[in-house]
Amino acid sequence: MATDVAPIRPEERFDEARVAAYLRAHLGDLIGGSAISFAQFPGGRANLTYLVRAGDLELVLRRPPLGPVAPGGHDMAREHAVLSVLHEAYPQAPRAFLLCTDPEVMGAPFFVMERCQGTVVRETWPSRLPADEGFRRRLAANVVDALAALHRVDYRAVGLERLGRPGGFVARQVAGWVDRWDRAKQRELPAMEDLGRWLAGAVPSPQAAVLLHNDFKLDNLMISDRAEVVAVFDWDMATIGDPLVDLGTFLAYSPRPQEALHVLQGDSGTALSTVMSREEMVERYTAATGFDTGGMDYYLAFAMYRTAVILQQIYIRYRRGQTSDERFGPLGDLVPQVADEAWRLVGG
Structure with missing residues (x-):
């Protein structure tokens, strides 16, 4: 398992089989026939972010937090709209591949984007980075x-x-x-x-x-x-x-x-x-x-x-x-x- 992910917190779990089936139906050319598994990126404080692994392919799935969401906040459709095109002009924008607005699939809208490689600095400085x-x-x-x-x-x-x-x-x-x-x-x-x-x-x-x-x-x-x-x-x-x-x-x-x-x-x-x-x-x-x-x-x-x-x-x-x-x-x-x-x- 990648070092920046963890098992999914119990209250933030979802129907993995249903989501996997949806991803395979809509991203079949990208995912192929490999089994799909999920883990969680635990560092964020608001939107929930998960790792999707299918063979050697890794993608990122994002959805809003649990509970009531403030109007205009945690807008997955907006984020997908931006990231589906912005990568063409701004290389630091990850590319988005898929938006799901059907709450029956995961309980909330979500989108899927490419997995980037690097380090996110959170509360403590990562040991893998120079600190000078x-x-x-x-x-x-x-x-x-x-x-x-x-x-x-x-x-x-x-x-x-x-x-x-x-x-x-x-x-x-x-x-x-x-x-x-x-x-x-x-x-x-x-x-x-x-x-x-x-x-x-x-x-x-x-x-x-x-x-x-x-x-x-x-x-x-x-x-x-x-x-x-x-x-x-x-x-x-x-x-x-x-x-x-x-x-x-x-x-x-x-x-x-x-x-x-x-x-x-x-x-x-x-x-x-x-x-x-x-x-x-x-x-x-x-x-x-x-x-x-x-x-x-x-x-x-x-x-x-x-x-x-x-x-x-x-x-x-x-x-x-x-x-x-x-x-x-x-x-x-x-x-x-x-x-x-x-x-x-x-x-x-």
């Missing part, structure tokens, strides 16, 4: 360059012009995340309420519309032992909008060691922020794209607000018994800390 400062600084530069390259993709040329509505994008995003907070919270947090109102009233005018990943961070990337970005994963929130939203997300998920999100991100965050400052990252991105990156505090604060909402959504699923993953228990304590830091950032 030079390697991590090269990696930081390559990650910033990968984000800039994505924002230079001509999304119309690959047929993704209908993926989103760039007009009013940030205002809709703020409203949507405020609504998600209201649905997921189990207590009132003044910093979250104040920040949500401030963000809604201070939306900047966008300078461009680009293809956004919308959750761009190190632990959504696969890297090589040469510090290259091999693949970018988790495209279920991809859309068209203000490029600085992606940059703000990346900066939020590259916390300094003293910041609250360091507890969540661990080495996947500080691996970069300790060798390249946020100011350097922004400068490199600006040089690569030509965008005006003034006013980044708004985008960073919004990214931190959004992250606090995501943490609350994951935590509330744990509290409701929709997952037994013990990693999710402490996340509730992080929410007010992230909110307070974001509110202070914008002068609250």
Whole structure:
């Protein structure tokens, strides 16, 4: 068994025979006659990701998490639509082969994509990768360059012009995340309420519309032992909008060691922020794209607000018994800390 997978968690199992039959019926030319088996990639915190093995062939299957799903989140059809074409213009995008929207097959929509080879950095630095400062600084530069390259993709040329509505994008995003907070919270947090109102009233005018990943961070990337970005994963929130939203997300998920999100991100965050400052990252991105990156505090604060909402959504699923993953228990304590830091950032 591959070293990055594990047996499937009991509550996240499915009818393997039914799914295997569906895959064989729709991907027969790719899979052939080999027996099909499944394992789980255990590292993610939201969408469920499984390894599909058929002889020497390995594929990846992704589906939404168990329990209620926030409107617009965990959109497998959106992710499949992006990955079925984006690989033509952006080599770091894995190629998607199949979308299933019939919930009778697996209990939820899912899609199948190619298996990429490399390493994902999560809470601790992988022993298989060099850990020296030079390697991590090269990696930081390559990650910033990968984000800039994505924002230079001509999304119309690959047929993704209908993926989103760039007009009013940030205002809709703020409203949507405020609504998600209201649905997921189990207590009132003044910093979250104040920040949500401030963000809604201070939306900047966008300078461009680009293809956004919308959750761009190190632990959504696969890297090589040469510090290259091999693949970018988790495209279920991809859309068209203000490029600085992606940059703000990346900066939020590259916390300094003293910041609250360091507890969540661990080495996947500080691996970069300790060798390249946020100011350097922004400068490199600006040089690569030509965008005006003034006013980044708004985008960073919004990214931190959004992250606090995501943490609350994951935590509330744990509290409701929709997952037994013990990693999710402490996340509730992080929410007010992230909110307070974001509110202070914008002068609250």
